[in-house]
Amino acid sequence: MRHRRGQSPAMHTATGTAGPRPAPGSSSARAAGPGPHDDGDPVVTTDRLTKRYGSRTVVDALSLQVRRGEVFGFLGPNGAGKTTTLRMLLGLVRPTSGSATVLGRPAGASVAQVGALVEGPGLYPYLSGRDNLRVLARYAGVGADRVAAVLDTVALTDRAGDRFGTYSLGMKQRLGIAAALLKDPALVVLDEPTNGLDPAGITEVRTLLRRLVAEGRTVVLSSHLLGEVEQICDRVAVVASGRLLVESSVEELRGLGRLVVDARPLDTAVAVAGRLLGPDRVSVVDGALHLQAAPEETAAVNRALVTADVDVTGLRQEARTLEEVFLQLTDVDEAGPPEPAPRPRRLRRGTR
Amino acid sequence: MSATAASLALPAGRTSGSLPAIVGAELLKLARRPATWVLLGLWPALQLVFSLVIPYVSYSRGSSYEGSPPEALLASTLPDRLVANALSGLPLFGGALLLTLGALLAGSEYGWGTLKTLLAQGPRRTTVLAGQLLALVTVLAGTVAVSLALTAGVSALIAGAESAPADWPGAAEIARGFGGGLLVATTWGAMGVLLGTALRGTALAIGLGLVWVLAVESLVVNVAAPLLDVFETAQQALPGVNAGSLVAALAGSDTPVRTPGVVAVVDGGQAAWVLGAFLAAAVALTALLLNRRDLT
Ligand SMILES: Nc1ncnc2c1ncn2[C@@H]1O[C@H](COP(=O)(O)OP(=O)(O)OP(=O)(O)O)[C@@H](O)[C@H]1O
Ligand SMILES: [Mg+2]
Numbered sequence: 001m002r003h004r005r006g007q008s009p010a011m012h013t014a015t016g017t018a019g020p021r022p023a024p025g026s027s028s029a030r031a032a033g034p035g036p037h038d039d040g041d042p043v044v045t046t047d048r049l050t051k052r053y054g055s056r057t058v059v060d061a062l063s064l065q066v067r068r069g070e071v072f073g074f075l076g077p078n079g080a081g082k083t084t085t086l087r088m089l090l091g092l093v094r095p096t097s098g099s100a101t102v103l104g105r106p107a108g109a110s111v112a113q114v115g116a117l118v119e120g121p122g123l124y125p126y127l128s129g130r131d132n133l134r135v136l137a138r139y140a141g142v143g144a145d146r147v148a149a150v151l152d153t154v155a156l157t158d159r160a161g162d163r164f165g166t167y168s169l170g171m172k173q174r175l176g177i178a179a180a181l182l183k184d185p186a187l188v189v190l191d192e193p194t195n196g197l198d199p200a201g202i203t204e205v206r207t208l209l210r211r212l213v214a215e216g217r218t219v220v221l222s223s224h225l226l227g228e229v230e231q232i233c234d235r236v237a238v239v240a241s242g243r244l245l246v247e248s249s250v251e252e253l254r255g256l257g258r259l260v261v262d263a264r265p266l267d268t269a270v271a272v273a274g275r276l277l278g279p280d281r282v283s284v285v286d287g288a289l290h291l292q293a294a295p296e297e298t299a300a301v302n303r304a305l306v307t308a309d310v311d312v313t314g315l316r317q318e319a320r321t322l323e324e325v326f327l328q329l330t331d332v333d334e335a336g337p338p339e340p341a342p343r344p345r346r347l348r349r350g351t352r
Numbered sequence: 353m354s355a356t357a358a359s360l361a362l363p364a365g366r367t368s369g370s371l372p373a374i375v376g377a378e379l380l381k382l383a384r385r386p387a388t389w390v391l392l393g394l395w396p397a398l399q400l401v402f403s404l405v406i407p408y409v410s411y412s413r414g415s416s417y418e419g420s421p422p423e424a425l426l427a428s429t430l431p432d433r434l435v436a437n438a439l440s441g442l443p444l445f446g447g448a449l450l451l452t453l454g455a456l457l458a459g460s461e462y463g464w465g466t467l468k469t470l471l472a473q474g475p476r477r478t479t480v481l482a483g484q485l486l487a488l489v490t491v492l493a494g495t496v497a498v499s500l501a502l503t504a505g506v507s508a509l510i511a512g513a514e515s516a517p518a519d520w521p522g523a524a525e526i527a528r529g530f531g532g533g534l535l536v537a538t539t540w541g542a543m544g545v546l547l548g549t550a551l552r553g554t555a556l557a558i559g560l561g562l563v564w565v566l567a568v569e570s571l572v573v574n575v576a577a578p579l580l581d582v583f584e585t586a587q588q589a590l591p592g593v594n595a596g597s598l599v600a601a602l603a604g605s606d607t608p609v610r611t612p613g614v615v616a617v618v619d620g621g622q623a624a625w626v627l628g629a630f631l632a633a634a635v636a637l638t639a640l641l642l643n644r645r646d647l648t
Contacts, residue, residue: 084648092468093646112368112474119648122465126385138377139473139480141369179469 041068043187043218044089048098051084051242058084060242061098066220066235071213073233073250074222077330081242082222083119086191089220090116103187112140115185117193121176125165129156129175132164133182140183150178153208169196177205181212188212189220194228206232226326240330253325259298261289262314263305272308276301288314368474374483375490382457382491391453392491395446396499402611403437404429404506431507432519435529436603436614438503439496442533443595444565444613447540450492451561454544457488458638459554468647477642485635488541489534496533500526532602532624536595539627540565542634543591549638565592573617588618591630598623 044066051059059081066072076082087093089100091108100107102114123132133147151157154174159167164175173196180188193209194202209219209232223229229236230250237247246253263269269289273282281292293301295317305312369377382388411425429437461467470480504520511518521529547557569592576583587593596613601620618626 087468087646087648090468090472092471093648111472114472116472118468118472120465122467122469124381124464124466127381131380131384135377135380136469136473138373138380139369139470139475141367141373141474180472183473 042066042101043068044072044100044102044220046085046089046098046100049085049088049095049100050097051081051088051093052096058242059088059095062239062242062244063098064237064244064247066218068218069213069216070234071209071219071221071232073229073236074220074239075224075226075229075236075326076222076239077224079241080239080330082239083191084242085239086116086118086189086220086222089189090114090118092118112183113185114187114189115180115183116189116191117176117180118189118191120191120195121172121179123164123172123175123179126163128161128163129167129171129178130160132175133160133179136179137182142182142184146182146184150181153181154178155204170198170201173197174201177208185217187218187220191222192224193221194223194225202228238326238329245329258318259291259293259301260314260316260318261291261301261305261312262287263289264311264313268308269305269310272304272310273301276304368479371479371483371486374475374479375486378484378487379490382487387456388453388491391449391456392495395441395449395495396502398445399438399441399499400502400506403440404503404510408510426510426514426516429507429510430516430518431504431511432517432521433603434500434504434507434521435525436599437507438500439529439533439536439599439602440611440614442536442540443592443599444611446537447592447595447613448562448565450537450540451544451547451565452558454488454541454546455548455557455561456544456554457484458545458548459551459557460548462548462552463554471647478639481635481639481642485542485545488545489538492537492541493530493534496530496537499533500530529602532598532620535624535627535631536598539591539595539631539634542631542638546634546638546641549641569593570613573615589626591627593617594623594626594630598627 042065044064046062046064048061048063049059050057050061062081062085074082074085084093088095089102089107091111095107102108103110124135127135130147130151133150134144137144137147148157151160154177156171156174156178159171164172167175173193177190177193180190190209194205197205206228209221212219221229221233233250235247235249236253238245238253261269261273266284266287266289270282270284273289273291277291277293277297283290291297291301298315298317302312302315407425408429411422411429414422427433461470467480471477475483508518510516544557544561547561548554551557551560569587569590572583572590573587573593577587578584592613593615594617596615597618598620600614600616601623603614
């Protein structure tokens with residue numbers, strides 16, 4: 001078993017299990033959108049969105065775009081500023097500077113079309129699940145028929161008469177998701193929606209999210225569960241310490257795989273690979289050469305090594321999970337003061 | 353950008369709930385909440401016990417109260433004292449209960465994280481506050497009416513049992529009593545809402561509110577005012593003192609009301625204005641806080 005720094009081998013299993021995902025927007029022709037569909041249609045745009053609490057900058061000049069009909073993953077470690085950003089999109093928190101546009105209007109002005117579950121389900125413990133939704137339906141200005149519909153969607157109809165306070169964590173979370181769907185929203189914002197759910201519940205939420213997207217909605221999902229984001233999101237933004245590290249498609253982010261090469265002599269191999277790929281794409285881990293390289297580059301690497309009289313005894317491509325990418329990205333940022341400006345939209349490569 | 357944005361809009365008319373819908377939602381919340389029933393039920397219950405039951409029992413045993421003959425006790429429970437008997441508890445213990453209710457309603461929205469859920473449905477913050485306050489006024493009006501009705505019923509029973517005269521106050525007097533009582537109740541409730549909002553929680557808001565109503569005001573009135581002229585004047589601006597003065601005025605001056613807190617320090621008209629000012633200030637401050645703050 002090969003050990004990689006900071007990784008449990010089990011994390012491999014997350015790779016390649018991604019089920020079929022509807023291409024973004026492929027099934028988005030929806031009654032709600034009269035205009036022609038456009039993949040590039042931004043549903044959410046933030047422009048140097050910044051939030052400071054005292055001297056602490058919690059969200060730092062965040063600029064990103066969520067396109068129509070996609071599942072957008074918002075990834076980051078604890079305290080990265082995910083929830084704060086989502087709150088700004090909903091108009092609950094006022095940005096210190098910068099701006100956010102949601103569904104074509106300033107953040108907060110469009111809340112009537114946004115379904116949201118932010119930082120856990122905030123519902124009344126003394127009310128039944130159904131009464132909670134009745135209250136919210138009146139606040140949302142939707143008919144009482146929506147209550148039964150969303151209860152059904154989250155499979156809580158049987159327990160709808162019980163007080164919310166007596167629900168299990170997972171049931172509470174599901175009722176929170178139901179509340180977010182009451183308005184039949186064009187945009188669904190879910191902050192760690194699978195929090196507290198069991199594996200079956202997580203699968204249910206995943207299925208639900210796919211259905212929401214198939215119905216032409218856009219979903220913004222925050223999480224630190226990478227396996228989840230990997231399986232369900234079309235694109236992701238990775239944030240740490242309030243700053244955007246990457247915004248890209250999941251495939252792009254997983255991006256360059258890792259080419260692991262067993263070669264002797266190692267120092268020659270390092271030099272050759274460095275010349276070919278650039279030194280910051282080369283590292284040595286446990287006596288093996290680790291290269292940030294795409295599968296297409298495998299042959300060229302092999303040829304170069306052999307040409308330089310290096311014995312190649314093993315050569316294999318390892319796909320990186322999002323987990324690894326994430327840890328690498330956020331690690332880089334948290335170790336010591338970050339470089340002046342992390343470059344968004346580009347993967348940081350190389351040795352750590 | 354804005355051209356595509358327009359095409360993203362959902363079907364026309366997709367707006368958030370109207371004010372009446374929000375009031376309806378708030379009434380549902382109030383009706384289902386045990387604390388509402390406890391706090392709103394306690395006031396008429398205590399009111400009845402202290403202004404009618406205890407004096408009547410005491411009269412029937414022939415005992416006297418602070419030197420007044422038993423007959424005076426009976427007289428104080430009869431229908432002509434309806435307004436005084438229905439409202440005398442409002443300035444002090446009613447105030448404490450209603451302040452607690454207001455603080456509980458506003459503060460728990462923060463504790464449970466429900467305010468953000470309500471706002472996430474789309475209504476403006478001021479609309480939410482207006483809906484919550486209107487619902488509160490509605491239940492307070494109901495409670496004042498219940499107190500008047502219960503008092504009337506028990507007074508009528510006493511008058512019947514003792515073959516005493518049932519001289520009911522006129523409709524205008526009852527209406528004035530209802531209006532004044534509702535003003536006092538709403539002012540206390542709104543100040544509770546302000547405290548709960550300002551402190552984003554229930555515990556401290558309720559604690560401070562109770563200390564104010566039950567301790568600070570009575571210290572100012574009973575200890576400080578007799579000693580220092582400054583406090584003699586200052587007490588005229590206290591909400592509890594004005595509530596007491598208003599209820600004293602509504603009760604009529606022929607027979608003094610025994611309940612603590614019901615003392616005519618200022619005249620009724622002035623008291624009503626001061627209470628109105630407290631109410632308006634509490635609502636305005638709450639709205640200001642709510643509109644300005646980050647909801648996390
Ligand atoms: N009201 C507030 N006052 C002061 N600091 C705050 C406030 N709200 C959030 N913060 C700070 O902002 C930072 C980001 O918080 P936020 O809740 O947005 O993180 P997050 O990415 O959602 O984290 P998690 O994954 O743990 O939910 C944290 O350091 C937090 O302490
Ligand atoms: Mg969070």
